[in-house]
Amino acid sequence: xxxxxxxxxxxxxxxxxxxxxxxxxxxxxxxxxxxxxxxxxxxxxxxxxxxxxxxxxxxxxxxxxxxxxxxxxxxxxxxxxxxxxxxxxxxxxxxxxxxxxxxxxxxxxxxxxxxxxxxxxxxxxxxxxxxxxxxxxxxxxxxxxxxxxxxxxxxxxxxxxxxxxxxxxxxxxxxxxxxxxxxxxxxxxxxxxxxxxxxxxxxxxxxxxxxxxxxxxxxxxxxxxxxxxxxxxxxxxxxxxxxxxxxxxxxxxxxxxxxxxxxxxxxxxxxxxxxxxxxxxxxxxxxxxxxxxxxxxxxxxxxxxxxxxxxxxxxxxxxxxxxxxxxxxxxxxxxxxxxxxxxxxxxxxxxxxxxxxxxxxxxxxxxxxxxxxxxxxxxxxxxxxxxxxxxxxxxxxxxxxxxxxxxxxxxxxxxxxxxxxxxxxxxxxxxxxxxxxxxxxxxxxxxxxxxxxxxxxxxxxxxxxxxxxxxxxxxxxxxxxxxxxxx
Numbered sequence: 393x394x395x396x397x398x399x400x401x402x403x404x405x406x407x408x409x410x411x412x413x414x415x416x417x418x419x420x421x422x423x424x425x426x427x428x429x430x431x432x433x434x435x436x437x438x439x440x441x442x443x444x445x446x447x448x449x450x451x452x453x454x455x456x457x458x459x460x461x462x463x464x465x466x467x468x469x470x471x472x473x474x475x476x477x478x479x480x481x482x483x484x485x486x487x488x489x490x491x492x493x494x495x496x497x498x499x500x501x502x503x504x505x506x507x508x509x510x511x512x513x514x515x516x517x518x519x520x521x522x523x524x525x526x527x528x529x530x531x532x533x534x535x536x537x538x539x540x541x542x543x544x545x546x547x548x549x550x551x552x553x554x555x556x557x558x559x560x561x562x563x564x565x566x567x568x569x570x571x572x573x574x575x576x577x578x579x580x581x582x583x584x585x586x587x588x589x590x591x592x593x594x595x596x597x598x599x600x601x602x603x604x605x606x607x608x609x610x611x612x613x614x615x616x617x618x619x620x621x622x623x624x625x626x627x628x629x630x631x632x633x634x635x636x637x638x639x640x641x642x643x644x645x646x647x648x649x650x651x652x653x654x655x656x657x658x659x660x661x662x663x664x665x666x667x668x669x670x671x672x673x674x675x676x677x678x679x680x681x682x683x684x685x686x687x688x689x690x691x692x693x694x695x696x697x698x699x700x701x702x703x704x705x706x707x708x709x710x711x712x713x714x715x716x717x718x719x720x721x722x723x724x725x726x727x728x729x730x731x732x733x734x735x736x737x738x739x740x741x742x743x744x745x746x747x748x749x750x751x752x753x754x755x756x757x758x759x760x761x762x763x764x765x766x767x768x769x770x771x772x773x774x775x776x777x778x779x780x781x782x783x784x785x786x787x788x789x790x791x792x793x794x795x796x797x798x799x800x801x802x803x804x805x806x807x808x809x810x811x812x813x814x815x816x817x818x819x820x821x822x823x824x825x826x827x828x829x830x831x832x833x834x835x836x837x838x839x840x841x842x843x844x845x846x847x848x849x850x851x852x853x854x855x856x857x858x859x860x861x862x863x864x865x866x867x868x869x870x871x872x873x874x875x876x877x878x879x
Contacts, residue, residue, distance in 0.1 A: 460569070770791075
């Protein structure tokens with residue numbers, strides 16, 4: 393589809409023309425132009441930050457009930473326009489029809505509703521009085537205290553390309569619920585959905601300056617969204633490499649950060665595991681959204697006694713998953729986001745072969761006339777030192793490695809720069825819990841690949857800083873203040 397809409401920036405409650413022109417957003421399934429995205433100038437980013445700062449006092453003082461009502465209206469607006477939004481989202485991301493409806497648009501609605509309720513959660517934590525001894529500074533006695541969560545201030549939300557509805561809503565909704573004002577910078581590959589989300593925010597009555605949308609492919613737009621003096625916090629989802637760059641700037645200016653970065657999920661399959669369930673879950677998840685999810689189990693450690701069965705089952709999955717047109721109802725694996733990313737994934741596949749891994753399935757470019765497709769790819773005979781095992785590929789590529797002892801499996805899984813999410817498959821609940829406690833990751837799934845949306849989400853090591861989701865998402869966008877008095 394080609395969309396002739398005039399997409400603009402949103403600064404201080406006004407839709408404004410981009411000072412640096414526009415660029416084409418490409419449909420990764422057809423290689424056709426979806427629409428023209430606005431390219432902000434560095435000054436427009438600074439203007440947006442200033443608008444957010446000006447709007448902060450009034451918005452942070454708004455009653456929680458009013459913020460909650462506005463967030464409910466955002467959810468209503470997204471639901472009302474869901475079909476239009478889904479069409480654009482599918483065109484610019486290449487997501488399958490099932491994915492774009494259930495896990496993009498619907499998740500955004502759910503998150504705005506969740507944080508409408510979150511706006512009403514108490515931000516006060518009473519502490520019991522404590523006995524204070526007399527000192528040269530003050531008389532002794534009982535001292536009372538109340539901890540209050542306050543908004544951080546102006547937050548820059550830099551979102552990922554792999555889900556332009558769920559990811560931005562997971563930042564915008566809790567940040568607004570806590571009383572912050574925002575700069576929102578979408579991923580340059582698929583910004584149109586986030587522009588539509590901004591329209592829903594405006595339709596819902598978010599006051600001018602509270603949410604400001606900037607966009608651009610240029611490095612200076614991203615840099616300005618981080619280094620603008622008015623910005624107090626940066627919330628980023630994306631690669632570890634970019635996260636490090638943001639962290640270096642934010643750290644130098646003492647800005648708060650929330651970062652959900654790369655992942656290299658390990659799935660440990662023990663000899664007593666329900667193999668049908670484990671293989672089915674791993675087989676569908678590593679290829680979900682063409683492997684462009686940070687939670688994908690891309691390293692499988694299978695007990696040697698079941699190794700051949702695990703490999704055989706995953707091979708069947710990899711070869712059976714239909715790759716192709718994401719608008720077709722039976723398509724499971726659509727394209728990856730861009731030609732450059734397809735080439736990057738293919739270079740990893742070639743690297744795996746050159747380092748001695750055995751290619752069991754996939755590895756070839758699907759025979760399709762257009763689009764940036766990668767077939768689900770399975771490697772065996774891998775070592776933990778291989779590049780395909782150590783680096784995040786962000787594509788439908790999986791490696792299987794055998795182990796003999798429990799401690800060995802734990803050591804192999806922990807031998808990674810990443811620590812976002814790992815998986816354990818075993819019929820022994822005690823062993824699952826014991827192993828899970830020893831894995832160095834922010835989340836451990838036991839016999840499931842399901843996410844618990846109230847649980848804190850984030851990573852150990854190079855997988856990020858901080859936690860979001862549920863009430864933890866509210867806490868992430870707040871500062872703690874203690875009020876102390878003599879009792």
